[in-house]
Structures are given as structure tokens and as C-alpha cells.
Amino acid sequence: MLRQNLQQKLLQKLSPQQIQFIKLLQVPTVSLDTRIKEELEDNPALEDLSLANMNEPTEEYPDRDPDDDNFNSEDTQETMDEFNVDDYLQEDNLNDYGSKYDQNGDDDDDRKEIPIAIQSSFFESLQAQLDLVPLSDKDFRIGQQIIGSLDDDGYLRRPIGSLIDDLAFSQNVFAEEDEVLEMLKVIQSFDPAGVGARDLQECLLIQLRKRDHTPVVQKAMIVVEEYLDEFTKKHYDKLERSLNMDSEELKDVVNEILKLNPKPGDSNAVTTKQLQIIPDFHISNNDGVLFLTLNSQNAPELRVSRSYQEMFEHYDKTSQKDKKLKEAVQFVKQKLDSAKWFIDAIKQRQQTLLKTMNSIMNYQYEYFLTGDDKNLRPMILKDIADRIGMDISTVSRVANSKYVQTEFGTFLLKSFFSEAIQMDSGEEVSNKEVKKILEECIGKEDKRRPLADEKLTEILKEKGYNIARRTVAKYREAMNIPVARLRKEL
Structure with a gap:
């Protein structure tokens, strides 16, 4: 049975401007320049003021005074009349906005190309070694299939049966298991040592077999082959008893195994570029007074294109408007509105960043004066959100992607937030202080008998921090410090 109900709901919807602001707010400084360039290329109604100044009319006619009676807007108006918006809409990409080489810099001599280092990838290196081995066409295809089935660590994790099926279906090659295993041995003889292994044990053994068979290497092979589980869990006492070795002999064996590469696929990989960190803020200490400044890259000089504004006003005043002209006016207006929204979003971003960072600086004033972690006060997102009158999610977006440069280092804003720990005296301190003490204690411990x-x-507890053991374990894991047994050294 159909029924009609009247319901009243309160919904919050984000406007396009709010969505654009949120996206810009979480963009780090290192990516902001790229984001602005993309917008400049996409929207010709938006101009970079530093570039636009080079194209002002006074630069084009340096001998003519704009206040001169002979210099009026007739020429400009005539140019506007001659400009056909339809032609512009149908224009190809010859005059691409933001192009690296424009009409003023077209000379080949001015084009500087950045040299790119050529380095073969892990799989290309294996393929080059396979090309040098005298093989039949069938074995060569099997070898190619094995190389293509390796993962990024250099392991063959696919079952041999699956490889045989792949060869049959994809290359019409019918191979037996023995043939695939023989070619796998060939691949395992390639560099880097350990490639083509099916598990960690086989990977380490392949590398050890390629070394000189000294007594230490032979004992290391026995450990990997028969006692790998005890080795990974650092049950050194059991290894000494089982292998009838003293601590010094076992130490040499362990060091030999630790020299091996558990991920041979990484050894020939192209080194990835480290993420460049550009601080969003700078805090300087001038005789005990802190000064906060915003990185200039966060404050680009943008403006709405004057020519587009004049174009819109001119065609908007035209009395007779056909369909194409209306579409052109709508197109120009859309670009103008988008440019204004983007400029407003950039300005709002600057204000929000400064407001948030200024509140954080004042909250942690003693810390920024000294750089001592013990002066870091407990602080959560809500503390800053309440101070600046913004939502917690806004503070979170700022804290998770922005950096501040101080006189004692560059830090992610998120690192200044921490929970409170209550001491026996009733005083509340940051949990970062507790983590610092844990790190110092573990750093000074006897590695032969690590602290549990x-x-x-x-x-x-002796220092006055009354916390549970599970909390200690949580902090230790957060600092990527293993348990005591795995920190043990000979």
C-alpha cells in the first residue's frame, strides 16, 4: 500500500568552493606549485601576476603615456571587435597555455634538456643474461616465462604447475616439470645471487653456495638449511647446543648470514627519489621571542585576466546575441568564476595555515624556544580546533601534510600532537616524553640481555610514570622497536 510521509531532514552539503578549498588545504607545499600550474594551463582566465606584468600594455607601447589624450581605448576596442570568440573556441592547441616554449623563447639554443640516467631494470638485466646463454628455442621461452613470473623481490612464488599451464596457453609451449626446473636452475645462477628462489631458505642457500666454502660458510649453510626457524627467532642458546659451538663461533656464522640479501630483486632496482620536503612555515627565535612566517610558495600572486574580464563585459553588452554568442559568453563567465574561486581558495588556504600554525606555536611555546621534547605539552586536535574555532577535520588536514622549519630541525605538524600521561605527582606530561625515555633505556641496554x-x-614507574606494560609495548611498537628477544645480539 502506498503512503505519503512528510519528513524534515537537516543535511550538510559542500559547495564547489568548499570542496576546492579542502583539496587545496591538504596539498603540501612541494605539490602546490604543480597544482597552480595545472590550474593556469586549464583556465586561461587565471593569470600569474609575475608573468602577467611582462605582458602589460605599457610594456608593449613604452613611448605612449596612458594619460595622453592620443592614447585611448579605441585600439583596444577595435581589437576586441576583431576577436572572434567562436574562433577561439575552435582554436587548436598551438598556443597552449603554460607551454614551456612560447613565441618569445622558440630558439633551440635556449632549450636545455635535463640528462636522464639510463639504468636497466631488474627484469631487463635478467633478460640480458638469458640472451647470453646458448639455449634451444623451447628452453629460451621457458626461461622468459620464469623471469616474467618473478615478483619485485626476485622470488618465484608461482607453482611450477601454473608455469606449465601459462606456457601452454600463452605461448603454445608444452613443457614437462623437469624441463622447467632445469631452466629455473639456470635462472638461479644469474646475478644478483638468490634470484629465482621460491622461499627465503632457498634464497639464502643459493647465495651461500656461490661463496667460498670456508668453515664459517659451511656452518652457515647448516644453520639456514636445518635451523632457520631458530635463527630467525634468535634462539642462540639452542643453536650453540645443537651445533656444538661457542658464542664466538656462532657470532661469526650469524654475521655471515646477515651479509646475505633476503630480497635480491631490490639490489638492481632503480633507486627511487626521496620525497623532497619543503617547509610550509618558518619559526625563528629572536632573543626569546618567536616569529612565524609562511613559506612564500604558499602565497602565489594570482589574478583574474583583464582581457577575459573585458571580453566578457563587451560581449555581455552586445544587444543581438545568437546561440553561439550566448555559449561563448557562458564559457567566458565560467572561466572567470572558476578563476575567482581558485584565487579565493588559495587566500583562504593561507589564512587557515597561518591561523592553525600560530595556535600550535603558542600552545607549544616552550618547546619551540628550546627544542627539548620534555617541554612538549600534551596536545590533541581538539585543543587547536577549539582555539581557532574550526572543525577538527580541518586541523587534521593541516597537521597531516604540513611541515615547519625550526632552529633545531624540520618537523611534520602531526608530530607535535600527543596524548597526556599522568605522573604520580598528578602532573600531566606528553607521551612523547615517555617514548623518549623508552628509547634512551633501550639504547643503553646490554644487547646480550635486552630489557623486557x-x-x-x-x-x-621508578621515574614516576605510572603506565601499564601493554602501554609500554604499544609505545615500543609505535617506535618500530622489536621485542627484547629480537633485540638480542651475541
Whole structure:
């Protein structure tokens, strides 16, 4: 049965301007320049003021005074009349906005190309080695299939049966299991050592077999082949008893194994570029007074194109408008509105960044004066959000992607936020202070007898930090520090 109901709902919808602002707010400084260039290329109604000044009319006619009676807007008007918007809309990409080489810089001599280092990839290197091996056409195809089936770590994790099926269906090559295994041995003889292994144990053994068979290497092969589980769990006492070795002998064996590469596929990989960090803020200390400045890259000089504004006003005043002209006016207006929205979003971004960082600086004033982690106050996102009158999500977007440069280093804003730990005295301190003490204790421990979490908890309680063992374990894991057994060294 159909029924009609009247419901009242309160919904929050984001406008296009708000969505654009949110996206810009979380863009780091290193990517902001690229984002602005994309907008400049996409929207010809938006101009970079530093570039636009070079194309002002006063530069084109330096001998003519704009206040001169002989210099009026007739020429400009005539140019506007001659400009056909339809032609512009149908124009090809010859005059591409933001092009690297424009009409003023067309000379080949001015084009500087950045040299690119040529380095073969891991798979290309294996293929080149395969090309040098005298093989039949069938074995060569099997070898190609094996190389193509390796993962980025250099391991063959696909079953041999699956490889045989792949060869049959994709290359019409019918191979037996023995033939594939023989070619796998050929691949495993390639560099880097350990490539083509099916698990970690086989990878380490392949590398050890390629070394000189000294007594240490032979014992290392026994450890990897028969006691790999005990080795990975660092049960050194059991290894000494099982292999009838003292601590010094076992130490040499362990060091030999640690020299091996558990991921041979990484050894020939092209080194990835490190992410360049450009600080969004700078904090300077001038005789005990902190000064906050915003990186100039966060404040680009943008403006709406005057020619587009004049174009819109001219065609908007035209009395007779056909369909094409209306579409042209609508197109120009859309570009103008988009340019204004983008400029407003950039300005709002600057204001939000400064407002948020200024509040963080004042909240952690003692820390920014000294750089001592012990002066870092407990602070959560809500503390800053309440101070600046903004939503927690806004503060989170700023904190998760922005950096500040101080006199003692460059830090992600997120690193200044921490939970509160209550001491026996009733005073609240940052959990970062506790992590710092944990790191110092673990750094000074005897590696032959590492401190267990229970012992670390006792040390913290002696210092007045009354926290549970599971909290200590949580902080240790957050700092990527393994458990005591895995920190043990001979």
C-alpha cells in the first residue's frame, strides 16, 4: 500500500568552493606549485601576476603615456571587435597555455634538456643474461616465462604447475616439470645471487653456495638449511647446543648470514627519489621571542585576466546575441568564476595555515624556544580546533601534510600532537616524553640481555610514570622497536 510521509531532514552539503578549498588545504607545499600550474594551463582566465606584468600594455607601447589624450581605448576596442570568440573556441592547441616554449623563447639554443640516467631494470638485466646463454628455442621461452613470473623481490612464488599451464596457453609451449626446473636452475645462477628462489631458505642457500666454502660458510649453510626457524627467532642458546659451538663461533656464522640479501630483486632496482620536503612555515627565535612566517610558495600572486574580464563585459553588452554568442559568453563567465574561486581558495588556504600554525606555536611555546621534547605539552586536535574555532577535520588536514622549519630541525605538524600521561605527582606530561625515555633505556641496554617490557615498565614507574606494560609495548611498537628477544645480539 502506498503512503505519503512528510519528513524534515537537516543535511550538510559542500559547495564547489568548499570542496576546492579542502583539496587545496591538504596539498603540501612541494605539490602546490604543480597544482597552480595545472590550474593556469586549464583556465586561461587565471593569470600569474609575475608573468602577467611582462605582458602589460605599457610594456608593449613604452613611448605612449596612458594619460595622453592620443592614447585611448579605441585600439583596444577595435581589437576586441576583431576577436572572434567562436574562433577561439575552435582554436587548436598551438598556443597552449603554460607551454614551456612560447613565441618569445622558440630558439633551440635556449632549450636545455635535463640528462636522464639510463639504468636497466631488474627484469631487463635478467633478460640480458638469458640472451647470453646458448639455449634451444623451447628452453629460451621457458626461461622468459620464469623471469616474467618473478615478483619485485626476485622470488618465484608461482607453482611450477601454473608455469606449465601459462606456457601452454600463452605461448603454445608444452613443457614437462623437469624441463622447467632445469631452466629455473639456470635462472638461479644469474646475478644478483638468490634470484629465482621460491622461499627465503632457498634464497639464502643459493647465495651461500656461490661463496667460498670456508668453515664459517659451511656452518652457515647448516644453520639456514636445518635451523632457520631458530635463527630467525634468535634462539642462540639452542643453536650453540645443537651445533656444538661457542658464542664466538656462532657470532661469526650469524654475521655471515646477515651479509646475505633476503630480497635480491631490490639490489638492481632503480633507486627511487626521496620525497623532497619543503617547509610550509618558518619559526625563528629572536632573543626569546618567536616569529612565524609562511613559506612564500604558499602565497602565489594570482589574478583574474583583464582581457577575459573585458571580453566578457563587451560581449555581455552586445544587444543581438545568437546561440553561439550566448555559449561563448557562458564559457567566458565560467572561466572567470572558476578563476575567482581558485584565487579565493588559495587566500583562504593561507589564512587557515597561518591561523592553525600560530595556535600550535603558542600552545607549544616552550618547546619551540628550546627544542627539548620534555617541554612538549600534551596536545590533541581538539585543543587547536577549539582555539581557532574550526572543525577538527580541518586541523587534521593541516597537521597531516604540513611541515615547519625550526632552529633545531624540520618537523611534520602531526608530530607535535600527543596524548597526556599522568605522573604520580598528578602532573600531566606528553607521551612523547615517555617514548623518549623508552628509547634512551633501550639504547643503553646490554644487547646480550635486552630489557623486557616488564623491566621497562618498572624503570618508568621508578621515574614516576605510572603506565601499564601493554602501554609500554604499544609505545615500543609505535617506535618500530622489536621485542627484547629480537633485540638480542651475541
